[in-house]
Amino acid sequence: MAFPRPALQRSGDPERDRKVIVELVTETEASTVVVGLPLSLDGQERDMARAAREEAGELDRLLSGSGVTVTTWDERFTTVSAEHALRASTKSPRERRAAVDSAAATVLLQSWLDRR
Numbered sequence: 341m342a343f344p345r346p347a348l349q350r351s352g353d354p355e356r357d358r359k360v361i362v363e364l365v366t367e368t369e370a371s372t373v374v375v376g377l378p379l380s381l382d383g384q385e386r387d388m389a390r391a392a393r394e395e396a397g398e399l400d401r402l403l404s405g406s407g408v409t410v411t412t413w414d415e416r417f418t419t420v421s422a423e424h425a426l427r428a429s430t431k432s433p434r435e436r437r438a439a440v441d442s443a444a445a446t447v448l449l450q451s452w453l454d455r456r
Contacts, residue, residue, distance in 0.1 A: 344443055347441040348364075358399060372411060379416055
C-alpha cells in the first residue's frame, strides 16, 4: 500500500536533488524508484515525458549496483485523482494545494503497485 510522504522541493540544482533522492531511497530501504511519466492525453511522449525518462536514467545511473530498480509509470490523471480525494477531506483549500503533489505521487505509486 502506498503512503504519502512530503513532496521534495527542488533546489534548482539537479545533481543535488538527485543526491537527496538517493539518500531517501537508502534511508527507506526502497527496492524500486517509480518516476512519473507525463504522457500527453493521447499517450504520446513529448518533451516532458522525454525529460522524465532522462531523469529516471540519471537516477538509475546513481543507484547502479545498489540493487534498486528505477522505472517509469504513466502519471496521467494522478493530480486530478489526488485533487478529488483531497476535496473530499476536511482540509482547507490552502492545505489541499500544499498536499496535492504528495497525494498525486501516492496515487501514482498505488497505481503501479496495483498493476504488479
